[in-house]
Amino acid sequence: MAEPIIRADKLTKYYGRARGVIELDLEVQPGEVFGFLGPNGAGKTTTIRTLLDFIRPTAGRATIFGLDAHRDSLAIRRRIGYLPGELTLYESLSGRELLSYFAHLRGMLRDGRGEVLAERLDCDLGREIRTLSHGNRQKLGLIQALMADPELAILDEPTLGLDPLVQLEFFKIVDEIRAAGRTVFVSSHNLPEVERICDRVGIIREGRLLAVETVAGLKERALRRLELRFAEPVPVDLLAGVPGVRDLVVDGANLTCVVVGPVDPVLRTALRHEIEDVISHEPGLEEVFMAFYGGQAVGEAPDAA
C-alpha cells in the first residue's frame, strides 16, 4: 500500500490535566475521503490542530505526506488546505481581498479557481465580510481552503451553517476532489453527511478512536428507527422473524420498530399491505455508538480499538 497521507501514531494531547485525545492511531490513504465522526468535544478539533502544528502533542506523533507534523510543518502547509472549525475571518476585508491575501501568502498562481468556487457556492466576493451571514462566511472558509487545489484538504465541520442546496453543491465538489485523486479529511458530528461524502469513517469519542469503518460497514451496523402507517390494521406479528428487526410495536395500522442493517427486507415484507406513509429516522451518533457497543452506556466507551 502507498504511504498514508495522514498517519497518527499513539497521538496524545492533554491540556494540563484535561483530556484532548488519547493514544490515537489513524491512517488516511491517498485519494480517500475520510470522515472523522464524533460528538462535540470528542477531540476532533484537537487532532486536527495537532496535524497543523497549532498545538503540540503530549505524546506520540503525527505525519502528513510522511513528513513530521511539527518539524516539517511549513512543507506540509504548502500542500494542504484547511478550514477551521468555528471559523473567524478578517471582518474588514471583502471576500475577494481575503482570497487575494491568502493566495499571496501561498505564493499561488491566480488561476481563477477561487472565483469558480465562489460562483458554484453562490458566494458574493465583493461584500465586506462583516456584513456576511454565517453561511456566507463558511462558504468563504471553504473557498480559501480549496482554491489552491491542495493535495490534502482538512475541513473541520465544513457544512456548519450551509443551507441544504449549498451543502449539495459542496458534496459535489468533494466528489470531484476525490475523482481527481486528492485526499480529504472531514470532521463532522453529522452521520448522514459523513455517509454521503466519505469512503471511510473514524469514530471518535471522549478522546479515543473507537473504530474505523467503511461507510458501507457503518450502514450495515447502523440502527434506524422506522415508522410505517398502513391503510388498515396489520397483524401484530407482521415483521416477526425478519432479520434485524427490534423493538417492534404494532398498534392497529401503525407500526414502529428499530432496524439494524439494511431496511430492504423489512420494507419488502411490509409491502404485502398497503402503506400510506413511511418515516425513517436517520440514526444519530448515539445510535451508531450503540450499534458498535451494544449495551454500553454513555461514558463507558471501551479503550481505543
Add this chain to the structure above:
Amino acid sequence: MLRSVFTKVIHDQWRILIAWAVFAGLWPALYIALYPSIGAVEEMQSLLDSMPPAIRQLFASSDLDISTPEGYLNIEMFSFVAPLLVMAYTVIAGGGATAGEEDKGTLDLLLANPIRRWRVLAEKSLAFLLGTAVIGLGMWLGLAAGALGAGVEVNLGLVGQAIVSALLLGLAFGSFAMAIGALTGQRWLAAGLALATSVAAFFLNGLGSLVDWLDAWRPVSPFYHYIANDPLVHGLDPVHAGVLVAGTLAWFAVAVVAFERRDLRR
C-alpha cells in the same frame, strides 16, 4: 495591497495611523506656538521653582526652566506627553500583534498558510516600526511648523533627536507588549501590563534621582535611557539609545521563542 503580513498591517492601520500622526503633530504645534504669548514667564518660573523637588523631577529631565524653548518643551512635551503619544500606538499594536489574532480567532486561518510563526512576528514588527516612524515624523513636522509659524527658535535637529529617543522608548515597551502577547495570547493583558510597567518605570526614573537607595536602580527604567541625557539639549546619546534598541530586540527575541513553542489558543 494585501501581498504579505507586512502589507496587511499597513492596509489595516494606515487610516488610524495618519490620524494619530496628525494628532501627535498638532499637540506640540499648539504648545510651541503658545510659547511667545506666555507673558508672565518670570511669575510662572517662580511658581515652578516653589514646587517640591519630587514633582519637579518627575516632569522634567533637566532643571525646570521655561525661560528657554527647550526647557519649556521638556516640561510640556517630552517629560511624558511624547512617550505617551508614541506608546499608545506601540503598546496596543505590539500587544495585539499575534495575541489580537489569537483573541479574535483568525490566527489558525493565517497560520494554515505556509508561513512560519517567527515570520508573522517579524513582518508585523517591521510594519509597526514604520507606523512608529510615521508618528515621529508627524510630531516633528507639527513642532517644526509651530515653531516656524510662531517665530520660536529651536534647534530642529535636536528636536528630531529627542523625538527619536521617544520613539525608541515606545518601541521598547511595544516589544515588551508583543512578548507578553506572544506568551499568553491575550492582547489586553499584554497592552495593560506594558502600560502599567511604563508608569512604574516613569516614576522609578523620576523619584530615583531624589531617593538615594533608588538612584542605583534608575538605569533599569527605560525612561532613564530615554531622557536622563536630555537629548533635546545634548542630542541622542549612543549608549542610552543603544540600551533601548537592545531592550527592544531582546523582547522581540522572547516573543519569537515563546510564540514558536506555545500551543495556540482557538
